[in-house]
Amino acid sequence: MTAEVREPRDNRSAPRPIPTLRRDDRGLPFVGQLLEYAKDPVGLYRHHWERYGPVAPFRTVGRDAAMLLGPDACGEALQNKDKAFANGPAWSQLVGPFFNRGLMLIDFDEHHGHRRIMQEAFVRPRLEAYTRRLHPAIEQGMATWTADEEFPAHWRLKQLTLDIAADLFMGGARDTSQAEMDRVNRSFIACVQAAAGIIRANVPFTRWGRAYRGRGVLESFLRHYLPAKRATQTDDIFSVLCHIETDDGDRFGDDDVINHMVFLMMAAHDTSTITTSTMLQYLGQHPVWQERCRTEALALGPAPSVAELEGLVSLDLVMREALRLRAPVPVVVRHTVKETVVQGVRIPEDTGVALGIQFTHLMEDYWTNPTAFDPERFSPERREDRSHRFAWEPFGGGVHKCIGMYFAGLEVKAIMHRLLREYHWSVDPGYVPPMDNHSLPFPKDGLPITLTRN
Numbered sequence: 022m023t024a025e026v027r028e029p030r031d032n033r034s035a036p037r038p039i040p041t042l043r044r045d046d047r048g049l050p051f052v053g054q055l056l057e058y059a060k061d062p063v064g065l066y067r068h069h070w071e072r073y074g075p076v077a078p079f080r081t082v083g084r085d086a087a088m089l090l091g092p093d094a095c096g097e098a099l100q101n102k103d104k105a106f107a108n109g110p111a112w113s114q115l116v117g118p119f120f121n122r123g124l125m126l127i128d129f130d131e132h133h134g135h136r137r138i139m140q141e142a143f144v145r146p147r148l149e150a151y152t153r154r155l156h157p158a159i160e161q162g163m164a165t166w167t168a169d170e171e172f173p174a175h176w177r178l179k180q181l182t183l184d185i186a187a188d189l190f191m192g193g194a195r196d197t198s199q200a201e202m203d204r205v206n207r208s209f210i211a212c213v214q215a216a217a218g219i220i221r222a223n224v225p226f227t228r229w230g231r232a233y234r235g236r237g238v239l240e241s242f243l244r245h246y247l248p249a250k251r252a253t254q255t256d257d258i259f260s261v262l263c264h265i266e267t268d269d270g271d272r273f274g275d276d277d278v279i280n281h282m283v284f285l286m287m288a289a290h291d292t293s294t295i296t297t298s299t300m301l302q303y304l305g306q307h308p309v310w311q312e313r314c315r316t317e318a319l320a321l322g323p324a325p326s327v328a329e330l331e332g333l334v335s336l337d338l339v340m341r342e343a344l345r346l347r348a349p350v351p352v353v354v355r356h357t358v359k360e361t362v363v364q365g366v367r368i369p370e371d372t373g374v375a376l377g378i379q380f381t382h383l384m385e386d387y388w389t390n391p392t393a394f395d396p397e398r399f400s401p402e403r404r405e406d407r408s409h410r411f412a413w414e415p416f417g418g419g420v421h422k423c424i425g426m427y428f429a430g431l432e433v434k435a436i437m438h439r440l441l442r443e444y445h446w447s448v449d450p451g452y453v454p455p456m457d458n459h460s461l462p463f464p465k466d467g468l469p470i471t472l473t474r475n
């Protein structure tokens with residue numbers, strides 16, 4: 022890692038156009054470079070960085086786009102000083118209409134208004150109440166786990182975070198049968214999986230067709246419970262969204278509550294699963310770190326408070342390192358609503374832009390031996406994440422920075438805390454998970470680990 026930060030480019034000279042995509046980088050007709058991205062995202066970033074620099078041309082489904090690489094370029098777009106970058110038109114192309122009007126998909130003044138209200142759902146006393154709910158939900162979700170030589174950790178964690186969400190977000194759904202709840206879960210997953218759909222229209226038997234039906238099921242399910250949630254105050258997120266208001270008395274209407282609920286469940290689900298399963302993989306491959314984290318976990322009781330979870334120092338280092346090595350949201354997208362300049366390069370209005378967050382996390386300019394698992398790099402003595410303001414951005418930055426980041430850390434640590442107390446596990450040190458990168462990255466083999474009870 023070089024100690025000094027790369028010199029910013031001279032932005033005062035006339036802006037240059039985005040470099041032209043060379044013929045051998047154009048990819049296949051229609052899908053462009055998407056298949057190459059899915060095969061090896063970091064390889065593609067590196068190639069573009071070396072060939073084109075921080076604002077690189079990129080071709081996705083039928084359109085030319087720009088890829089921002091490195092913390093200077095990504096930082097400029099995240100800060101969005103001239104309000105040229107919008108979220109809605111960019112994310113809705115990726116995740117489709119199924120997360121319509123979620124906080125991440127609205128922009129500018131409207132976004133500011135909604136974010137001010139939602140902030141109330143993530144203040145410390147609320148986080149403490151959610152954390153109290155987390156422990157029994159985790160205990161119940163893990164009750165069916167059994168020691169296994171090939172325990173599919175990723176799939177089990179995915180189910181666990183879904184079970185946790187049913188309680189934490191919904192507060193349980195008392196008048197819904199298990200069969201109906203399973204249908205709701207399937208509908209939710211159909212919406213999430215739509216991001217990887219090739220046919221992007223409401224066509225039966227396609228991912229998008231299933232997602233359209235799924236969104237309908239979710240909406241009617243949530244609408245059914247809405248009057249009861251409005252009528253009483255409980256500490257699940259559904260009820261909280263119904264009751265929070267700003268000091269000026271701004272509140273969410275019924276449609277807002279439903280749209281935000283569907284989006285929040287999506288935002289919380291795979292991201293937390295990926296973080297936890299990455300931690301399991303690396304701790305399974307680095308038993309010394311696993312033992313270090315276990316010692317801290319065993320020093321606490323079975324249901325630690327927010328302050329106690331925050332005190333799990335080694336686990337926190339491991340979580341940061343996992344988020345660096347496998348950012349659950351490796352790319353953040355934007356769409357320009359007017360012409361702008363990034364790193365001296367002119368990006369025209371109406372351009373799709375992809376910010377390669379994951380690439381920054383692996384740049385040798387900012388990290389020592391970037392592909393190595395080395396949680397100490399985040400220790401107070403080293404703080405490599407401070408090598409650049411935007412060197413470590415798994416939660417994004419600017420006004421759309423993840424509103425659930427503290428809560429995500431608590432959920433991940435609460436799961437890990439219980440796992441460390443109850444189990445040991447190991448993973449072959451040479452294991453490299455076969456990743457699916459079509460949507461959020463996950464190990465296609467389900468991340469098999471050898472799990473034994475303590």
Ligand code: HEM
Nearest residue numbers: 124125288289292293349350415416417421423424425429
């Ligand atoms: C490790 C877990 C998580 C990661 C890595 C993550 C990552 C991100 C990223 C990168 C963004 C910024 C997107 C952009 O700039 O366009 C974001 C936004 C958001 N996240 Fe998370 N997230 C996580 C967990 C959660 C959880 C648990 C919740 C809710 C309970 C949540 C709710 C949101 C919301 C509402 C936004 C939109 C914020 C806005 O636009 O103002 N996230 N997240």
